[in-house]
Amino acid sequence: MSAISKEVADAEIEELSVQKPWGTRMIDTIRRKPLGAFGAIIVLVMITMAVLADVITPYDPLVNAFDKMHMPPSAEFWLGTDQFGRDIFTRIVYGARTALLVGFVTAGVGAGAGLVLGIASAYFGGVFDLVLQRIMDVFMAFPLVILALAVVSILGPGIQNVMIAITIPFIPQCARVVRSSALAIREIPYVDAARALGFSHSRIILRHMGPNVVAPFLILTTAFVGQAILLEASLSYLGLGVQEPTPAWGLMLQGGAEEYAESAPWIAIFPGIAISLAVFGFNLFGDAVRDLLDPKLRDR
């Protein structure tokens, strides 16, 4: 290699290794993915609402005030009050806690369990894979809401049981997708190398194969959060999810919302906007994550 070309090569390597400042990179990403950035902003707003709920609103979300029932939106009550005189804005802000708790826990646990089962299924193969896949097939034959309702019918309503009911249908969905990615990875020699070195099965699954199927795993996890928020809202709306007086968006639409639809429409409108925006935000954010991690799926 001549001296000049080596200099050029060194300069190029130096240029490539110097990272752009954090702010510039963020602006680049926002420009390339405006919708994803919008989704991320909604997600951030939700997280802020959940964390700083006590600071954001001066009212208590649980205390009834019968002298302030059905008040329309005003400077005092931004989004009006409900049939028990509770401030709707306050209940929406605190409701973000319930939504995010259910969303993150169910998506995390469901996708996490699916990840381990999916890789194990691909790694061990044979009878284990066959039996596990048939079990997953059975779970996949239940529509999401139906399986969740069946679980609630056994465990009873309440936030913990709802989380279990939502987590269970997520496991086979994630396991199925992760398995197909892991099948390809199993054939790569480093897995054989790890086995030859005498590593344990769990170490190979978690340390060696796990990080390589992280793309489909992350894509599914973000998609699950939106689905979980929607499912929790549906179950709570049916009276089988989170119970009063806990602030939850689906629950806010139950009872009073329909009963007073004409005289106090704000009770029905604002919690619904909160649910839609949250799911919308997580979906957009999830789409952007998918585009960044898996360019093949773009435009789908």
Next chain:
Amino acid sequence: MYQYIIKRLLLMIPTLFGAAVLVFLLLRAIPGDICELRMGAEGGLVDVATLETCRASLGLNEPMLVQFFEFVWGFFTFDFGTSMWTGQPISHEIGLRFELSVQVAIMATIVSILVSIPLGTISAIKQDTWVDYLVRAFSIAGIAMPSFWLGILIILGLLIGSQAWFGTPWMPPIRYVPIWENPMENLAMLIWPALATGYRYSAVATRMTRSALLEVLREDYVRTARAKGLLEKIIINRHALKNAMLPVVTVIGIEFAFLMGGLVVTEQVFNLNGLGKLFVESVTNNDYTMTQALVMLVVLIFVVTNFFVDLLYAWLDPRIRFS
């Protein structure tokens, strides 16, 4: 094709069998048993004799295998036992509501097709223009919006709209009349839930139509059609859309199978006495036998619909049935 049908039919058996085992075990996994839980939920102490009567009536004293055999046999003979809440035969309760739910499901599917195919096509043809963005926003909103909230908004819109136009608020009829008895009244009642459910399901199908058509429009044969000077309308309708419909048909078919899940919530909003509402009531009332029968029914509908979707797919795409 016959071989394909037989293969697909045989594949249904393990899934249905597995679902039956799962549903059977689910209700027997409860600590104690369903009689204890059911009667305990009503409050107060229950004497042993009452519990024994309940167990005997449900056959819970029999060995597990016999119970499972009876459960599966009941399914084959449409004898699901009696409801623990009303005491009526379950097949009778389901029969009363089946027609309404199936009609809403079919109407919602029609709404979904009528919305998704034209919108998806326009969106693909006008890719990356404001029309495309508008359609995409419309479809993403459909996925994000809970159908029960959309239902509440429709009711609210009807009340406010009718009040403004006619001076008196109008609500859809409450009593179900079969479509062949009084089509107008039937449609006036069921069109709203069909719209609320159909819009949500159209969202996925719109996205699928768009992406499938975009893929087909980049194929060589479309370029050839353009090169030989065919009208764009003919290229889209005859060459592109026909081939793009394959994945769309699958999505619409699978959604039909999922509709039962959607109806659970929508029927509650519109106060329709269908299978979805029955399902929620049976869960609320701890009516375990009813819940068990309904879950199995939904799985059966789901598996059978998927079977027909696969057949349709194989019929449309010869590569599948000959593979």
